[in-house]
Amino acid sequence: MDHGRDSATPPRAAAAGSPAETRIVGSGKKSGTGPGPEIMAAATLEGNDVLNLSGEKLGTLQDIMIDVPSGRIAYAVLARGGVMGIGDKLFAIPWGALTLDTDRKCFLLDIDLERLRNAAGFDKDNWPRMADPAWAAAVHEYYGQPPYWS
Template sequence: MNYTQRDPLGTYKAPFNPPLGPSTRQGPGPELMGADTLIGNSVFNGSDEDIGSIKEIMLDMRSGRIGYAVLSFGGLLGMGTKLFAVPWDALSLDVENKRFSLDVDKERLKAAPGFDADHWPNMANPDWAEGIHRYYGIEPVSSDRPI
C-alpha cells in the first residue's frame, strides 16, 4: 500500500504535477506529507529490488526533524524480520512509483546494523547515530543546523 492509498483525509488527491503556469495544486504533497501516510510504504533500491517497508518514523523531539525511518526487511509472516534504522536523509521519495528509494543493495542491507522488535538500540546515543550515518554514507545532522 502506498501513501495515496493510505490517505483518509484526501491530502494527496490533487495532482502532483500541475501544468505549466500558476500552480493549481492543492494540498501538501509531495514536499510536505503526513507521517501517518508514509508508514508501510515500500522501499526499493537502484536495482528496482524491494528492500523492505517503512515501519516507523523516528522524530528528533529537540530539533523537530525526522531522524530515522525504521525499515523491516526479510523474514516470513513477521518471523525473522530484521529492523533497520536508516537516516531519513538516505531515503528519497519516488513520486512516480509512489514509494521510497534507498541507494543500497540487498547484501549491504542484510549486513547493516539491525535489531529486532524486542531489542531497539538507543537512537539518542551519539556514537550509535554516527555509526549508522557512516554506514549509509550520510553526513549526520547537527542540532545547530537550520531545518
C-alpha cells in the first residue's frame, strides 16, 4: 500500500529532547519489568484510544508512520467515525502532539472535538503524500507542533 512516501528530500531527524517527542504520564512510566513504556512495539500502541483533555474519545490509533531515512516516528494515524473500521475518517497527527497515559492505556491529544472534525483528513484509499514538505508543514502548524525534522 502506498502511503504517499517518495524519495523527495527527506526531513532531518529532530534532536533528542526536542519538543516533538511524545510525553509519557502515569504511574506505569517506570516499571521494573519489560521494555516499556519508553520502548515498545508499535503493535502494542495500535488500537489504543485517543482522548482529548476533556476525556472525550477522539478516535483510535490505527497506524504509526515512520520517517524511514531518519528512523523517527512522524505521525500517528487516528481513525474516527466509522463502524468496525468501515467509513473511518483518518487524520495524521504529529507524533509530538500526543501524550501516552500509561494509567489509562490511551493517548491524550490537546484538541477539542470540533477542531478535530474540521481538520484535514483522508480515507483509507486516498492517503496524502506525507513526504511533501508543504503538506507536512500545514499538518504540524494545525496541531501547534514544531516539525519533527527541524
